[in-house]
Amino acid sequence: MAFRTWCDGRLACVVLIALALSGCGKPEGIREQTVPRIESNKNAPAVVEGKERIIGVIAPNATPAVNGWFFFKLRGPAEQVAAQLPAFEAWIESIRFEARVRGKNAEEIVTWTTPPGWKQEEPAEGDPRIAVFKFGPDGEQLDCGVSTARGGLLDNVNRWANQQLGRPQIGAGELDRVLQHRTIDGRNVFLVDLTGPGGKGKVMMMAPPHGKMN
Amino acid sequence: MSTQNEFPDQPMDGGRAATSPSTWSVIKTILKPLASLQVSVVLFAMSLVLVFFGTLAQMEDGIWTVVSSYFRTFLVWIPFQLIAKFGMVFFGVSPDAVWTGSFPFPAGYTIGIAMMINLVTAHLVRFRTTWKRSGIILIHGGMILMLIGEVITGEKAVESKMYLQQGELSNYLDDSRNIELAVTWTDEDGVGRELLVPGAMLKQMGSLSNDQLPVDIEVLEYHKNTTFVETPDLKDNQDTLVFVSGGRSAGVRVVIVPSAEEAGVKSERDDAPAVKVVLRDKKTGDELGTHFLSLWQYRNYNNRLLIGRPHRFTADGRTYDIELRNRRVYKPYTVQLDKFEHKVYPGTVVAKDYASTITMIDQERGDQREGIRIWMNNPLRYRGETFYQSGVLPEDSGTVLQVVNNPGWMLPYVSCVVVTLGMLVHFSITLTTFLTRRFVR
Numbered sequence: 090m091a092f093r094t095w096c097d098g099r100l101a102c103v104v105l106i107a108l109a110l111s112g113c114g115k116p117e118g119i120r121e122q123t124v125p126r127i128e129s130n131k132n133a134p135a136v137v138e139g140k141e142r143i144i145g146v147i148a149p150n151a152t153p154a155v156n157g158w159f160f161f162k163l164r165g166p167a168e169q170v171a172a173q174l175p176a177f178e179a180w181i182e183s184i185r186f187e188a189r190v191r192g193k194n195a196e197e198i199v200t201w202t203t204p205p206g207w208k209q210e211e212p213a214e215g216d217p218r219i220a221v222f223k224f225g226p227d228g229e230q231l232d233c234g235v236s237t238a239r240g241g242l243l244d245n246v247n248r249w250a251n252q253q254l255g256r257p258q259i260g261a262g263e264l265d266r267v268l269q270h271r272t273i274d275g276r277n278v279f280l281v282d283l284t285g286p287g288g289k290g291k292v293m294m295m296a297p298p299h300g301k302m303n
Numbered sequence: 304m305s306t307q308n309e310f311p312d313q314p315m316d317g318g319r320a321a322t323s324p325s326t327w328s329v330i331k332t333i334l335k336p337l338a339s340l341q342v343s344v345v346l347f348a349m350s351l352v353l354v355f356f357g358t359l360a361q362m363e364d365g366i367w368t369v370v371s372s373y374f375r376t377f378l379v380w381i382p383f384q385l386i387a388k389f390g391m392v393f394f395g396v397s398p399d400a401v402w403t404g405s406f407p408f409p410a411g412y413t414i415g416i417a418m419m420i421n422l423v424t425a426h427l428v429r430f431r432t433t434w435k436r437s438g439i440i441l442i443h444g445g446m447i448l449m450l451i452g453e454v455i456t457g458e459k460a461v462e463s464k465m466y467l468q469q470g471e472l473s474n475y476l477d478d479s480r481n482i483e484l485a486v487t488w489t490d491e492d493g494v495g496r497e498l499l500v501p502g503a504m505l506k507q508m509g510s511l512s513n514d515q516l517p518v519d520i521e522v523l524e525y526h527k528n529t530t531f532v533e534t535p536d537l538k539d540n541q542d543t544l545v546f547v548s549g550g551r552s553a554g555v556r557v558v559i560v561p562s563a564e565e566a567g568v569k570s571e572r573d574d575a576p577a578v579k580v581v582l583r584d585k586k587t588g589d590e591l592g593t594h595f596l597s598l599w600q601y602r603n604y605n606n607r608l609l610i611g612r613p614h615r616f617t618a619d620g621r622t623y624d625i626e627l628r629n630r631r632v633y634k635p636y637t638v639q640l641d642k643f644e645h646k647v648y649p650g651t652v653v654a655k656d657y658a659s660t661i662t663m664i665d666q667e668r669g670d671q672r673e674g675i676r677i678w679m680n681n682p683l684r685y686r687g688e689t690f691y692q693s694g695v696l697p698e699d700s701g702t703v704l705q706v707v708n709n710p711g712w713m714l715p716y717v718s719c720v721v722v723t724l725g726m727l728v729h730f731s732i733t734l735t736t737f738l739t740r741r742f743v744r
Contacts (some may be wrong), residue, residue, distance in 0.1 A: 117501045119513050124495030127472050128637040128664045131671055149545045149554040151537055177613035186537050197537070241548035242610075254426075260451065261607060261700040262471020262640075266549070270612050275538030277545065277556075277612050 099140055138296060139256070139285035142167040143249045144174070146181045146271070148278040150237055151188075152196040157239035161200050164253065165231035167284055174202035185274050199235065207233070240266075254285025331428050338424035344531040346418050349409060355449055356408070359385045361567030363573055367480055370566055374411030375457045375626065378676075381408050384611040415450050422447060435736075438729025445722030452714030460709035463632060466603040467640035468701030474637040476706050477603050477629035482576055484596070485631070486517065487624045501630070505578050517618045524579035528564045529597045531557040532611075541596050544611040548697055557609070575599050578627060582616050591616050596627040604629065606696050636686070638704075641674075643700045659702040677704065689737050726740075 136254035161184065163170055163177050183202035190197060199219075203209045208223045213232070222233040238245060243264050250256045250267075259267055269280040334489040356371040360381075364372070373379050383402035390396030409417070422443055443483060450500070463476035482502035489599035490496050499514055509518040534543060534556050542559055565574050577597035583590055594614045598604045614625045640661040647653055654736035663685065664671045677683045683690040688706060 117503065119504070119511075119515050120499050121499075121515055122499065122633070123498050124497060125633050125635075126473060127474050128666045130639050130662055130664060149555060149556050151554075152346050158550065158554050173386030188537055211487070239551070239553060243548065243700070261468030261696070262473075264607075265602070265610075268610070272539070272612065277539045277543055279610075 106232045141287040142170040142284045144282045146278050163233045169228050169231050178287050190196040210266045250283050306356050334424040338428040342421050346390050350414050356381050365565050366567035377413045378615045379408050379410040381406040386653045400594045438725045441725025442722050443720040448714055448718035452506045452711045455711030463706045465704045470641045472637050474634055476632045481630035486623050486625050519583040521581040526561040526577045529559050529577040530562040531559050534558045544609040559599050601628040610714040637664040
């Protein structure tokens with residue numbers, strides 16, 4: 090009986106003290122921490138290197154009810170693409186986004202300045218791109234053009250990475266690492282620069298052409 | 304030796320009889336009011352009132368705001384407007400009625416602790432500790448365990464989320480209920496470093512000047528919740544976000560604006576707080592930039608639907624990123640999502656099953672386990688945490704796992720078993736006594 094009383098009393102005290110202490114704690118202040126390295130999967134496939142390169146800008150299309158993206162892409166053998174990088178930079182920096190009203194419908198069009206040494210041409214019949222560019226003898230294998238399309242950003246990046254460069258599909262979780270942020274004419278755009286062994290897939294886009302040459 | 308109790312109004316407790324009767328009498332006199340059955344009834348009535356007003360409060364406030372204001376605290380100020388709103392629905396009170404003011408009421412912790420004291424003292428003072436009451440004792444013991452479990456859960460449990468898209472690796476959890484302002488950079492050795500200002504400090508607004516911070520931070524505005532609206536401007540600012548997926552939303556550009564708190568009765572998401580901060584050089588006080596940072600800009604909060612330009616500043620020749628995000632807890636393991644399955648009932652879009660197959664890479668233990676499947680009602684228990692299949696990222700691109708660390712997780716189960724056992728024991732004893740008397744008659 091003495092034991093029972095002892096238990097009852099001690100239990101009550103423990104319960105009350107535990108409750109009283111349960112709310113105690115210091116407020117958290119500013120803390121510093123090191124970001125631990127993410128361990129890679131030992132069984133992950135090896136990274137694919139390649140001889141073909143795509144560099145391009147993907148910009149949101151602000152045409153109401155259409156939206157989607159504008160694509161400014163340069164593709165070809167890696168060394169030929171590298172030779173055109175200064176001109177490519179000048180080209181994308183010259184991009185301008187304009188609002189036009191066709192009848193009752195507002196739409197957005199893009200304009201640019203063709204860099205010296207590039208020749209803008211009308212796309213071939215069946216090619217849904219807005220504009221295509223040709224190069225001199227040093228750039229015969231280069232393919233460059235402007236187009237629009239809808240769909241998710243990842244799907245479109247994988248069109249370049251997987252279909253055209255032959256790389257493994259880029260996972261949604263890797264998209265942040267693939268995209269570089271730029272600002273062109275006040276618009277937040279994404280720069281994508283990828284290499285791969287080269288793919289067999291063709292670009293298929295359904296959007297009608299917009300745009301104009303300077 | 305007589306077995307009758309010479310003091311019929313006192314329990315037959317040899318232990319207490321061993322204590323000096325005057326000492327025990329004093330203790331009993333002090334505890335008797337606390338053990339009163341009338342007090343028990345009043346406390347139960349108060350708990351009903353508290354639950355009633357806590358439910359009404361969720362018409363306007365978020366569920367976790369109500370939990371922390373009404374239940375996990377000691378005192379709550381209940382607005383009279385809640386009574387007006389109840390009257391608008393049931394008693395024809397004018398929809399324009401505004402009843403200002405509020406009244407104090409004991410909150411969850413106060414009522415819970417009072418109930419606990421009442422129950423424990425009742426056992427000490429009123430109840431007779433006999434085998435016939437063993438069922439009651441078990442039932443009450445189970446209820447005490449349940450109350451203790453709730454306090455432990457409320458104070459110590461951490462619910463976090465892990466977002467993974469197909470193939471993605473992650474080694475951190477997002478604490479859904481807390482935010483932090485993160486200043487991040489990469490040091491000379493290529494190691495990522497972070498300075499974190501907790502949300503509680505941001506709520507107070509004002510200047511944050513600390514030796515650890517590379518700049519002084521002045522919090523000009525704090526918004527408990529924000530939402531986004533499509534921007535008509537062709538030009539973006541630093542806060543413009545763009546939808547990267549989501550069907551026809553892909554390419555739509557939006558800006559963040561303050562909004563009301565998500566109400567508990569209709570909330571589909573957690574609140575997205577935002578702050579407006581001015582960064583100043585520590586030495587000169589020159590302004591280095593003004594940033595409007597919302598949780599919408601955090602990739603995990605927006606389910607990877609939105610991307611915006613990173614917020615950056617330079618101080619002392621080093622470039623830093625700054626963002627508002629859920630409080631991040633790094634783990635000694637990495638999780639990779641290998642496969643995500645989303646099954647729907649045939650002919651519908653109603654979810655039938657979600658399942659995630661993951662690889663667990665434990666760098667601390669040097670162990671890698673593949674093919675671990677987590678699906679609805681079948682969580683993974685690992686290192687004291689429980690991983691539940693919680694949600695899905697848009698277009699089935701990935702999974703959201705809820706990770707719970709609750710040291711008191713076992714207590715509700717144990718208390719239910721104890722209460723059930725107590726009820727069975729009490730019922731058995733009562734039945735046996737009844738049958739015995741009947742048989743004797």
